[in-house]
Amino acid sequence: MMTSLQRTLLAAASLIPLLAAVPAARAADADVVAKVGSQSITEGELKLAEADLGEQFGKMPPEQRKLAVLSALIDIKSLAQEAEKAKIGDDPAVKARVAFLRERALHNAYFQKTGVDAITDAELKARYDAEVAKIKPVEEIHARHILVKTKDEALAVIKELDGGADFMTLAASKSSGPTGPEGGDLGFFGPGQMVPPFEKAAYALPVGTYTKEPVETQFGWHVIQVTEKRPQPQPAFDQVKEQVRQVVMREKYMEIVQKAREALKVEYVDPAMKGQVEAMEKAMSEGAVAPDGAAPAGAAPAPAQ
Structure with a gap:
């Protein structure tokens, strides 16, 4: 049964940019796992690809999934090299797409750094307590x-x-x-x-x-x-912690975006x-x-x- 608090959190949360978790860089991330022509695929690049493509292979066991992602990454690099040879990268539509993806990645990375990573458990607990206090028994x-x-x-x-x-x-x-x-x-x-x-x-x-x-x-x-x-x-804090996080993330996103818009002329x-x-x-x-x-x-x- 959905409680009053859970209904409140559902009403407050909405879609925010989907952020792929980017693992912290480690020395091992530089290890080369495969080569495609003159290009190397590192462990770190494989992790990025798995974060982006992993859902396609979600039902596979972890080791099989990793190999499937590596195979997909090899396919991507193979065709990308052929596209470079054919000068497809000079096509205006392709350039526009690349520019959009770059801006989207920067947008997500900025929000991850200034919003998501800045959220503390103490902040989440305080928001949970505030929501519980507002609920009529x-x-x-x-x-x-x-x-x-x-x-x-x-x-x-x-x-x-x-x-x-x-x-x-x-x-x-x-x-x-x-x-x-x-x-x-x-x-x-x-x-x-x-x-x-x-x-x-x-x-x-x-x-x-x-x-x-x-x-x-x-x-x-x-x-x-x-x-x-x-x-x-009402549900315990640990039961709804991630729902509270989504609410706080959305609010932080709106604040960050509003501040950025106000600094520019839209x-x-x-x-x-x-x-x-x-x-x-x-x-x-x-x-x-x-x-x-x-x-x-x-x-x-x-x-x-």
Whole structure:
């Protein structure tokens, strides 16, 4: 079950540039592992290729994956050398592509150095504590139920309970739901997780009591018992640490980019593009467009079965 904190983190996080982890340079990275004509492939270059191409071979065992990446790198260098001989590198489209990839690599490396690498565990813990402090406590309940097809059957169950019958025993013998063998146990659930009539009846019950009138839903007729109520526990820091990191990374990225943009002059020369940007900025300022990281629509409530 997603907690309030997890929903908050999901809403705050959004896509940020994907950064391939670049291993720290070591003496061993200079070791030559293969040659393609006059060019050498070093251990460090192989690591870079594995970070970029590794997902293509993700299901392979580590050693096989490394050889597959090496083979791919040999293919790249082989064709690249042929392209140089054919002067393909002088093509304007190729030059533009190379320039774009260089700028993208510099962009990622700068954010890695000034943003990602600057994040400390203390900063993440402080952000986690701040998010937890802002969350309004949500009550969740632990309930059991007995599901039957008709109202008369449900009334008969209630009569037996009134006579002292054990709820779990009746659930095991009479409930048509999949939780019957477990005594009708539904575990803990919070608001929005059950269909509305079931949730309303369950939350209205004091702990240790059961519904004196059957509750009808699209699944049939329910007799509900509430065994416990408690504040919904928030996940421990270690459980959501990486989610918190994504939120902090996104904020740092926005700060770094904004600072860089302000230091330069950004001008939209194309009139149509300029108009679209201005319209988008206006819509966002008026709240007509959800900002990046807006939470997705909530999932449909779970059935009470």
